[in-house]
Amino acid sequence: MEAVLERYFKYDRFRAGQKEIIESVLAGHDTLAMLPTGGGKSICYQLPSYLQPEGLTIILSPLLSLIEDQVMQIKSRGERAVAKLTSFETREEKDDILQHLHRLRYLYLSPEQLAVPFVKQQLRQTTINLFVVDEAHCISQWGHEFRPEYARLGAVRKELGNPPCLALTATATSQVEQDILAGLMLSDPTVIRHSVNRPEIQFIVEQVEPDQKDRALTTWLTKTERPCVIYTTTRSEAERVARMIPNATHYHAGLETEDRQLIQQQFLHDEIECLVCTSAFGMGVNKGNVRTVIHYSMPATIEAYMQEIGRAGRDGKPSTALLLYAAGDQRLQHFLVDKQYAPTLWIDQLFAARAQNEAIDVTEKRLRLDGEDPAYRLLKAQLLDGWSRETIIKWQESRKKIRLRELMQMTNYIESTSCRRGFILNHFDEQRIIQDRCCDNCGNTTTTTHAKLKSGGVLDWERRLEEVFFSSADSV
Template sequence: MMEDVLKQIFRYDGFRDGQRQIVESVLDGHDTVAILPTGGGKSICYQLPSYLQTTGLTLIVSPLLSLIEDQVMQIKRRGERSVAKLTSLESRDQKDHILRHLNQLRYLYLSPEQLAVPQIQQRLADIKINLFVVDEAHCISQWGHEFRTEYAKLGSIRKQLGNPTCLALTATATNQVEQDIIQGLALTQPNRIRHSVNRPEIQLIVEQTEQNEKDAVLKRRLKTTNRPCVIYTTTRKEAERIAAFVPQAAYYHAGLEPEDRQLIQQQFLHDEIDCLVCTSAFGMGVDKGNVRTVIHYTMPATIEAYMQEIGRAGRDGQPSTAVLLYAPGDPQLQQFLADKQYASLLWIDQVTQSRGQGESFESIEQRLHLEPDDPAYRLLKSQLKEGKTKSQIIDWQENRKKIRLRELMQMINYIQNTFCRRAFILEHFGEKPVVQDRCCDNCGTLTVDEPVIEVDVNQLDWKRRLEEVFFSSRPSV
């Protein structure tokens, strides 16, 4: 029966490793934590069960607009109409229309922030939810503590929705992150299905250089870099600067207008752009199989983030390459960005004292010139609303900073490690080392790409491209 649906609906002849086990687990009503490598076909694990259940909604909580857009587009391409999304792109009228027709949907995608909206929760509580899916569930641990505190509320929201069966999916999770997921979602004796994080098709390279030579190193590497290619950098400004000197490249970050982000993502997916320079706002789960190279212009803050981002390469199983450029000063940048996520001691003192005197948050924000959308202030405000005291907030922040520093040191150790890089990563995730060809620069078993032949790319204007993309898809409710 499952194989029939897999063939008829999804056009696959058989399940990949782990997929059947996960589908059977959720169909039996078991909360499930599933760890599959990037490119392992996680979307099948929650999309297929809906065709074996006569009624009910599959609710998918997803972290990024680009990921939601890509998943919805993929579903529509196979002719499925019963899918909708609630994101920042939908107008109030569009959202109201979707909420009125929830019982006609098979899938609903939304972010944790949208799920936290009381009106949306109230409407969802009135319908049958077959499966509560948290895609990229490592974000509960990675982001739920700091700047996206809505992730920390998913467990309580799920309870308010009647505790539907929960499926938490991710490609990268240490044992500690797995425990954070189980605790954050309040899972009851979940089935744990874990497969190796190893991506044997990706060879691993670290090139150490000086800060003022990075651009030259990148330009040299790009001359022999197989494309399509993704270049990750830390800041929006850096992404725009690099895209300006890389031939046939576009940049992507959260500061772009939604229409521009949609256009650029679709152009990249359709091979109209063969090099994308981006921040972490792009990538998780985006289904482009033929990315041949991922380059990190600056180091990520954690090994988990690194594995997520290099996982954009080689999803078709063909030989691919991950290159990390490292220069002294990179860790200081990551430390600076991490520290910005926490309120200063002065803020904590001023705000807690003012709240103790009965002053409203709105009054405090105006008097102290605090931006309500500042991540550090939002976090502080959330903690005070939860009833935390000044000393509890300070102690919590110090503990979190220690954890972030430890994660950063693990990433530095990976870079400076002189033994097998693949073995280092596998050990980090509690796995045994493997021996393979095309492994890493330390093992010396790399293959060298041939010089790139540059081809002119005819880029479409965004209005025409959007019309083409959406006209070819069947409308959703």
């Protein structure tokens, strides 16, 4: 097993939890594995394939960007037998992939694609070694990222002849864990839970006056190590903050594709020290030496927070998670929660149209509803599933309540005066621990005195052209 790890993945040893999970998978057990972000989840399902004589590993993943990144990484380590089925592929490409499933080692799909009858039919005719559900917490209505399409995965797995299942998630409370086991209909599952604790990360929260945030950020940047990722909630905020910091740049989903690729590459190659981004950044970006993750504004949940700070210290060296908070920061998150669900007006309009037997596409056009808006998409799915008006409203209300409760937990974390690591561990039903470099409340954090941020040099195109082609890159 170690030889395979070395040969295909270029690692000399397994990280905590990985070997256990792989052994369980190879033994054919249904497995639920909880590994912290940055714990090397993908190896757990990619490696077994090399130890099995034949058969396909299918991976369900909720986000297109996640699928894209994974496929890219597999290809960049030299493995060609990988494909993806998402809404990006054309019909011809999809057909081609489905006709040649036997040539593939890995197939990534979105849950929507797996629901397509033709896809299911083709998959039934091939040997599936492993049915991987990534981000499995999406199945739980109690989870922070519930996705209705995930709810059907258990049934689909049955239809595909019950291949062994590996459910993966970074963070799950015990409630969510129960939902995953039941939802995917895992039989006699092996549950491997690795602590969510990241001992190499120290936790700091600073509460500031709203108009003092920029100054606080600038000060912290001189006291923390880089490379550094700064998360903001909105795109415009990312742009503004990036302008404020020398040699920093911004990344969000509004950038052109080529620009997005450029920034990712610059960051991976240590050509920029500070990246200011929205949550669009990070999915699958594998960079070991991120030293600091700063939240310029609060995230919506503790789970999301853990996910984002999990990008620090993947190389195991000391790192820092800093959160800047100003009174009133919750308001934006409140607003975002509301925006995720359809307003009562739409619900009433859609039901009225339905009573008139108007086709939903016609209603959609007439009311100018955006087919891409997640709030509307969710409502439409529920409507087509035959939910009543009362059920939908009740469901939405309860979802909002859950979200607001999660936001409250995040606020509690910020306002907590006891150990922050303990607070997080407690949230995931784990025992508190005592360690060095823990958190600001424990009072044992470390800072560095740092040289000033370098600003970009003078532009010199001829030298630059040389550097692109020949001279080895100096790190910043």
